[in-house]
Amino acid sequence: MAVVMERAIKRYLGLSGDTKPTTDTPAGSTFWETDTGATYVYDGAAWGFLWNAGPFRATKTLAFTGAANLGAVGNVPLFTVTGEVLIVAIVAFCTETLVGATATLALGVTGSTALFIAATTGTTITINLFWVDTVPDANGVALPAALKDIAITDNIVGTVAVVGVTDGTIRFDVLWRPLSSNGNVVAA
Secondary structure, three states, rough: OOOOOOOOEEEEEEEEEOOOOOOOOOOOOOOEEOOOOOEEEEEOOOOEEOOOOOOOEEEEEEEOOOOEEEEEEEEEEEEEEEOOOOEEEEEEEEEEEEEOOOOOOEEEEOOEEEEEEEEHHHHHHHEEEEEEEOOOEEEOOOOOOHHEEEOOOOOOOEEEEEEOOOOOEEEEEEEEEEOOOEEEEEOO
């Protein structure tokens, strides 16, 4: 790349799914994704990720149905991880009580499925509770060490065991920073 002078830069904002403008966009212009917190810089030819920003946010709301990847016994994909990332914090908040008699749910990564939270009886994860350990908490809670400052390379998954989770909803929020040049976390 040749050296490019920044002048009359523009600042854009929009959603991560929006097309970033390239017409009449001077080098040095920025695009802030309001839904992820990610910032991109235009170099005069292409948009590039601003790596020194962050932490970045990835969110997934999972409505359990008992179907494959949605609460059936086995892994439930939550976030796809590329490269190496630092999980600054991961928080799960229940917005609809889970249903599934003796079902258990763990939170971790591929290959270490209880890295963040050990298997928890699904029916104890009820509406308006933070699921941060095997005993969900109301109102507010200090995050335990297992939910913050964890370096990972594998996808983040929930693991359902015993029987399926047939109903209920949890919102998962991940604050993260890249460790490698290709580090990234997106909802699966």
